[in-house]
Amino acid sequence: MADLLFSVRDLAHTRFAVSPMWEVGPGFRLLRARTAHPVHRTWLDRTRPRVLAAGLDRGWLAELIPPSGYVPDFLNPTPSGPAPALAAELDGIAAAPPGRVRDDLDRLRREQGGLGPRARALYARPEARLSRVVEEIETFWEVAYAPYWARIRAVLDADVSHRARQVAEHGAARLLNDLHASVRWDDDTLRLLRRHRALSRTTTGPGMLLIPSVFTGPLPLTRVTPPDPPQLAYPARGIGSLWEPRQRTRTDALAGVLGRSRTLLLTELDSPASTTELATRTGLSAAGVSQNLTALRDAGLVSAHRAGRWVLYARTPAGESLLAAACP
Known part of the structure; x- marks a missing residue:
C-alpha cells in the first residue's frame, strides 16, 4: 500500500483530464496479449488483424510497452488541459x-532484464x-483508435461529468x-492498495491528475514524475456498454431524407468498416458504397x-445524433 498526503493546496490543484495516450498504452498491451477480454473482445477482434498486418506488433511500441510492468513515463506527458488532442500529447x-x-529506459531495462534493439x-x-x-x-x-474515438470519448466525458x-x-x-x-481517502491521505512503490509529496508536484480510461484495468495506473503532479488513471464508468451495438429500427423516415x-x-456503421466490408454486408456494389459514403462524409x-x-x-457524433432523432 502507498500513501500520499493531501493538503488543502493539493485538493485545490486536483483536476480531471481525458488523455489519448493513457488509452494507447493499455490498449496496445491488450492487443499483444492475444487473449479474449470480457469487455473489449469486439474491439480486439476487429482491430488485432489490422495491427498485425501493419507490423505494429514488431515495432517501437512492442519494445517500449512490455506485456506487464512499467511503461516509460515519457509516453504519458502531463495533459496541459482537460482534453488535449493526440497531436498535443505527441508534441x-x-x-x-x-x-x-534515458532515465525511463534505465528503469525499463532493470525491470524487464534488458532492452530491445x-x-x-x-x-x-x-x-x-x-x-x-511518434510516427x-x-x-x-x-x-x-481514430474510428472509435467518438464512442470512447463519450464514455470518458460521461465519467468526468458524473x-x-x-x-x-x-x-x-x-x-x-x-x-x-x-483507492481510499482517509485522514487527509490517499491510500493506493496493491501499489508497491512508495509515494511522497517531496517527490511529486502539487495536486493530482485524475484520468478516466476505458482500457486501464483492473487496477488503476499511476505516473509519478517530479515536478509534475501525480497522475492516476482509473477505469471509467460505463465501460461494459462501450461496444454494445446501437439498436436501430424505424429508419423509414430517415430513408425518406x-x-x-x-x-x-449509416446504420451499418455501428462498427467502423471499409468499403469492401460494407459492400459485403449490405449487398450494394463497391462503387455504390463508395459514392454514398462520400456524400455522407461531405455532410459530416x-x-x-x-x-x-x-x-x-x-x-460521427452528428451521424449518431441524426440516427437517434430519427429512430428513438
Missing part, C-alpha cells in the same frame, strides 16, 4: 528531454529517434473513495480514417 513526447528518456537505439540518440516513435503511435492511433456532480453534491472525499476499490442506401450504410455524418492500406469509415 510532448517528441519534446521529452533526453535525460528523462530499437529501445537501445532510442537510448543512444533520443533527440533523433523520438520522432520515429508509429500516429499509425497505431489511426488503425486502432465525478464532477459527486464533488458538487457530496464533496471531494466521496469522489476519491468512489474512484476504485483499491437520405435515401435507403445511405440510411442503410461519416468520417474516414486511413489505416495503412485500409480506409475505415465511422459514424
Whole structure:
C-alpha cells in the first residue's frame, strides 16, 4: 500500500483530464496479449488483424510497452488541459528531454532484464529517434483508435461529468473513495492498495491528475514524475456498454431524407468498416458504397480514417445524433 498526503493546496490543484495516450498504452498491451477480454473482445477482434498486418506488433511500441510492468513515463506527458488532442500529447513526447528518456529506459531495462534493439537505439540518440516513435503511435492511433474515438470519448466525458456532480453534491472525499476499490481517502491521505512503490509529496508536484480510461484495468495506473503532479488513471464508468451495438429500427423516415442506401450504410456503421466490408454486408456494389459514403462524409455524418492500406469509415457524433432523432 502507498500513501500520499493531501493538503488543502493539493485538493485545490486536483483536476480531471481525458488523455489519448493513457488509452494507447493499455490498449496496445491488450492487443499483444492475444487473449479474449470480457469487455473489449469486439474491439480486439476487429482491430488485432489490422495491427498485425501493419507490423505494429514488431515495432517501437512492442519494445517500449512490455506485456506487464512499467511503461516509460515519457509516453504519458502531463495533459496541459482537460482534453488535449493526440497531436498535443505527441508534441510532448517528441519534446521529452533526453535525460528523462534515458532515465525511463534505465528503469525499463532493470525491470524487464534488458532492452530491445530499437529501445537501445532510442537510448543512444533520443533527440533523433523520438520522432520515429511518434510516427508509429500516429499509425497505431489511426488503425486502432481514430474510428472509435467518438464512442470512447463519450464514455470518458460521461465519467468526468458524473465525478464532477459527486464533488458538487457530496464533496471531494466521496469522489476519491468512489474512484476504485483499491483507492481510499482517509485522514487527509490517499491510500493506493496493491501499489508497491512508495509515494511522497517531496517527490511529486502539487495536486493530482485524475484520468478516466476505458482500457486501464483492473487496477488503476499511476505516473509519478517530479515536478509534475501525480497522475492516476482509473477505469471509467460505463465501460461494459462501450461496444454494445446501437439498436436501430424505424429508419423509414430517415430513408425518406437520405435515401435507403445511405440510411442503410449509416446504420451499418455501428462498427467502423471499409468499403469492401460494407459492400459485403449490405449487398450494394463497391462503387455504390463508395459514392454514398462520400456524400455522407461531405455532410459530416461519416468520417474516414486511413489505416495503412485500409480506409475505415465511422459514424460521427452528428451521424449518431441524426440516427437517434430519427429512430428513438
